[in-house]
Amino acid sequence: MPMAGKQNFPEFALFSRFSLNKIQDWIIWINAADEVVYVNDAACKALGYTQEEMCGLDIAAIHTSYSPGSRHAYFDRTRMTGFRTFETQYRKKDGSFLPVEVNANYVEHHGQAFSCVIVRPIVDRKRAEQREHIKNQVLALVAHNAPLKDILGYLARGVEEETPERLCSILLLDKSGLFLKSYVAPSLPAAYSRAIGKLQIGPNAGSCGTAAFKGQPVIVEDIQTDPLWAEYRALAADNDLASCWSVPIMVDGNEVVGTFAIYHRTPKKPSPADIEQLEYLSNLARIAIERHHTAEELRLSDAIFKNTSEAMLVLDINGKIIAANPAFTRISGYSAAEVIGHHPADFGAPRHGQDFYDVIRQTLQGSRAWRGEVCGLKKTGEEYINWVKVNTINDDRGRAFRWVVLLSDITEEKKHEERIWYEANYDALTHLPNRRLFQERLQQAVLRANRTGTKIILLYLDLDGFKEVNDAVGHQGGDQLLVEVARRLKEVVRVTDCTSRLGGDEFTVILADVQDFEPAIKVAASILELLQAPIMIDGYATYISASIGITVYPDDAEDAANLIKNADQAMYEAKKLGRNQYSFYTQDMQYVAHRRSEQKRELRNALINEELEIHYQPVVDMNTGTVTKAEALIRWRHRTMGIVSPEEFIPLAEETGLIHEIGSWVFMECLEQALKWRARFHPDFQISVNLSPVQFKNSIYFDRWFTLLASAANSHNCLCVEITEGVLLDASEKTAAQLWRFREAGMEMAIDDFGTGYSSLAYIKHVDVDYLKIDRTFIANIATDAADYPLVEAIIMMAHKLGLKVVAEGVETEAQLTLLARIGCDYIQGYWYSKPLPKPAFEAWLQAHEAKQVV
Numbered sequence: 092m093p094m095a096g097k098q099n100f101p102e103f104a105l106f107s108r109f110s111l112n113k114i115q116d117w118i119i120w121i122n123a124a125d126e127v128v129y130v131n132d133a134a135c136k137a138l139g140y141t142q143e144e145m146c147g148l149d150i151a152a153i154h155t156s157y158s159p160g161s162r163h164a165y166f167d168r169t170r171m172t173g174f175r176t177f178e179t180q181y182r183k184k185d186g187s188f189l190p191v192e193v194n195a196n197y198v199e200h201h202g203q204a205f206s207c208v209i210v211r212p213i214v215d216r217k218r219a220e221q222r223e224h225i226k227n228q229v230l231a232l233v234a235h236n237a238p239l240k241d242i243l244g245y246l247a248r249g250v251e252e253e254t255p256e257r258l259c260s261i262l263l264l265d266k267s268g269l270f271l272k273s274y275v276a277p278s279l280p281a282a283y284s285r286a287i288g289k290l291q292i293g294p295n296a297g298s299c300g301t302a303a304f305k306g307q308p309v310i311v312e313d314i315q316t317d318p319l320w321a322e323y324r325a326l327a328a329d330n331d332l333a334s335c336w337s338v339p340i341m342v343d344g345n346e347v348v349g350t351f352a353i354y355h356r357t358p359k360k361p362s363p364a365d366i367e368q369l370e371y372l373s374n375l376a377r378i379a380i381e382r383h384h385t386a387e388e389l390r391l392s393d394a395i396f397k398n399t400s401e402a403m404l405v406l407d408i409n410g411k412i413i414a415a416n417p418a419f420t421r422i423s424g425y426s427a428a429e430v431i432g433h434h435p436a437d438f439g440a441p442r443h444g445q446d447f448y449d450v451i452r453q454t455l456q457g458s459r460a461w462r463g464e465v466c467g468l469k470k471t472g473e474e475y476i477n478w479v480k481v482n483t484i485n486d487d488r489g490r491a492f493r494w495v496v497l498l499s500d501i502t503e504e505k506k507h508e509e510r511i512w513y514e515a516n517y518d519a520l521t522h523l524p525n526r527r528l529f530q531e532r533l534q535q536a537v538l539r540a541n542r543t544g545t546k547i548i549l550l551y552l553d554l555d556g557f558k559e560v561n562d563a564v565g566h567q568g569g570d571q572l573l574v575e576v577a578r579r580l581k582e583v584v585r586v587t588d589c590t591s592r593l594g595g596d597e598f599t600v601i602l603a604d605v606q607d608f609e610p611a612i613k614v615a616a617s618i619l620e621l622l623q624a625p626i627m628i629d630g631y632a633t634y635i636s637a638s639i640g641i642t643v644y645p646d647d648a649e650d651a652a653n654l655i656k657n658a659d660q661a662m663y664e665a666k667k668l669g670r671n672q673y674s675f676y677t678q679d680m681q682y683v684a685h686r687r688s689e690q691k692r693e694l695r696n697a698l699i700n701e702e703l704e705i706h707y708q709p710v711v712d713m714n715t716g717t718v719t720k721a722e723a724l725i726r727w728r729h730r731t732m733g734i735v736s737p738e739e740f741i742p743l744a745e746e747t748g749l750i751h752e753i754g755s756w757v758f759m760e761c762l763e764q765a766l767k768w769r770a771r772f773h774p775d776f777q778i779s780v781n782l783s784p785v786q787f788k789n790s791i792y793f794d795r796w797f798t799l800l801a802s803a804a805n806s807h808n809c810l811c812v813e814i815t816e817g818v819l820l821d822a823s824e825k826t827a828a829q830l831w832r833f834r835e836a837g838m839e840m841a842i843d844d845f846g847t848g849y850s851s852l853a854y855i856k857h858v859d860v861d862y863l864k865i866d867r868t869f870i871a872n873i874a875t876d877a878a879d880y881p882l883v884e885a886i887i888m889m890a891h892k893l894g895l896k897v898v899a900e901g902v903e904t905e906a907q908l909t910l911l912a913r914i915g916c917d918y919i920q921g922y923w924y925s926k927p928l929p930k931p932a933f934e935a936w937l938q939a940h941e942a943k944q945v946v
Contacts, residue, residue, distance in 0.1 A: 175193070313358040460482050461479075
């Protein structure tokens, strides 16, 4: 074995050189002069020396804790303690450092003293400890909102301290996204950092520029030979940089914001551990950058929140206020402390019921945003109008987390606009719509009637003898009379109808969205009756009457202008006939009006004389072709007039109140028939029964129905209630409660003639509808009208999104059937399969259809 100095190396009776060289730990013997006297192969290989080079070395040459010249320091410390374990760094021959764990033992042998050192490299452990330390410190700096430059600077310095031969650099993308700017480089030469201070990214822009361009790591082991560095080789050589490993720093999954690079002064190939460390460091940089950006955004948001002139509220997922800015306090008078924890509805005007806020919430759940006007109450009790915008903030999983409410006080603006608009459109005396607004609403009604296939009734009133009354009581008295007439007119029309004063003593009433002219008779008769009562003017009873002209669109005219002209002519005809009466524009209508009066009387005996009967029209399943549904349609077989259309006698039944008795008869007949057909044809057979809005005004009949259903076996879903959109639109709380009772009694629900009314989807969901029945007016032109096909398709898609089935009414052609199948309609009803049939004929049809299905 090699010897050192003048001391003889002890004889190792228990060890052989072969055995020591097989040990993976480093074995080093040091004499009292701190000189290496023996070293095994493992230590030589790790430190880069030969055994000849190692033996005789002062331990300070490799042990960084001791400097050369500190004679006997290493040996003396071991002798004093007898046994020592500590961590330090050993310097390799190439000048690099290795962290190690040292176990030093004091040994005496044949009068000689030695320090026997067993050394274990702890590179991986120290690297892990350093990495954990750096991570904890970086996260601590992030948590304390330290400047980003300080955080990234600490990260780079920590890496360099862990491995001194490494030089770190962090570049960040500028606002243009085209260049990288030098941000942190603690140990890189200043000249080099200045030279790459604005580095354009690209496919051949060194390690960092290329990594940012590709969004993936770029490892260059030798800068002088790698083509990526062709443009920067001289710069790197001038600054003694030989290798560069760079990884992109990416946020939000794929957005490059910078690069993290490690340089070496000698060509260097990274180990798998080096690559792993690089990715780990870039991830730490990403966390710091993301948190920094988040903090900046929060600070900016907080400044905006506090200083914006627009009022803002922040709500939690339950709709409770969790923050209010000073602008809200200025507008409403409420401090943040007074509103936090409350619902915005608590500070809303009484005009907004809970339904109003429910609709907003439902809209937010669907579209995640809402816009509209909301009337609030200030702390003083004063009402004010806000233009409100509500937006949803989602959490990391895309779920609604917060709602931000922006409010702008538009009270004065609205008052000004409303005042101008009101003065231009309303009569200053009676506060009825004036001629301008009347003509506008009549034109709108005409357009709607063309779209929906309904009719418009126009009543033109002229007061009889108004000039004489005006002369007797004076203009002021005449004005009082006109105001009272206007008040009485509003009593006899629906909210959706329009009563106007054209000027002088002329008034009009528009009855829109009607199916025939029967409502005109009822309204005209009511007006004449109301005007018979005296009008008191200055304590004197004054009497007035009116002559009323009635005309119908589109029966009597093709446009609004001619409709007004015809109504005016009919009004003069009423005056010629003696005044205080109404006159239709055509004699045919006069005749029909008389006939309707007779029918009312005869309808009362129809039930008693068994003149009413039920026809059934099949509803076919588009997917299977089976028929397990039918709609019940009532018919009146008059003894002299033959079959009377339901469109003709149902309004009469509603006016006279007979609809309740007729409806109950239909219900009981259909219940009995549905149970029979369930037993004979299909266990799930269902009959649809139409309900009139009038029937909801007397729930006594419904109580009887529910009792019958409860007592009948196998009656669940054997009946389906069909209601019009008008029932939903005009539904009071009482009506809504009745609709729910139908559900609880085991009946399904359908919206008939969908698309012809004004119902809201919110109402449809509110009453838990099962089916939408698309009106026949849309189906009729689906194959020929380019506008109707996408409309029907949209209705079906919307219904399916809401979990509803769709029935298409009025299907008469194969082309209609094909198109409806293409867009996913669920059920078909119409003459293509069958017209409504009496019970025996329907049973025969159903039996034949089932046989055809089997074949």
